[in-house]
Amino acid sequence: MCDQVPQSTPNVLSYSLASLNDWRSIFEGIAEGLPLTPCRAIPLTGTWSLGLSQSSALLAKTDGTIGFVSSFRGLPKAVPDPPDECGRPLSLSDDGGIVLGVLHF
Numbered sequence: 296m297c298d299q300v301p302q303s304t305p306n307v308l309s310y311s312l313a314s315l316n317d318w319r320s321i322f323e324g325i326a327e328g329l330p331l332t333p334c335r336a337i338p339l340t341g342t343w344s345l346g347l348s349q350s351s352a353l354l355a356k357t358d359g360t361i362g363f364v365s366s367f368r369g370l371p372k373a374v375p376d377p378p379d380e381c382g383r384p385l386s387l388s389d390d391g392g393i394v395l396g397v398l399h400f
Contacts, residue, residue: 297334301330306346306347306374308343308365310339311331311338311339312340312353312363313337313338313339320337344394346367346369346370348368349367350365350367351366352365364396366393366395368392368394
């Protein structure tokens with residue numbers, strides 16, 4: 296997988312998490328032509344849902360862990376099927392209702 300050219304997939308919501316110092320290094324690499332891909336050790340990357348218009352925040356919790364909270368518009372039924380590797384979302388509505396997602400690290 297890591298020898299392929301990275302490309303984004305429409306409507307797939309993903310995340311990339313790293314410290315500020317790591318982001319500086321990542322941006323320097325991008326400036327030198329190194330793409331940001333899940334094949335790098337840093338940042339932590341993943342895909343977690345299908346939707347549109349994502350708005351997210353990181354929360355520092357009192358126990359030292361991090362919470363990731365995001366709201367987004369669910370995919371309306373009129374959106375074409377995503378690629379086979381993604382599958383259809385569990386819930387679709389006529390107008391793509393608002394979804395709240397939470398991850399805990």
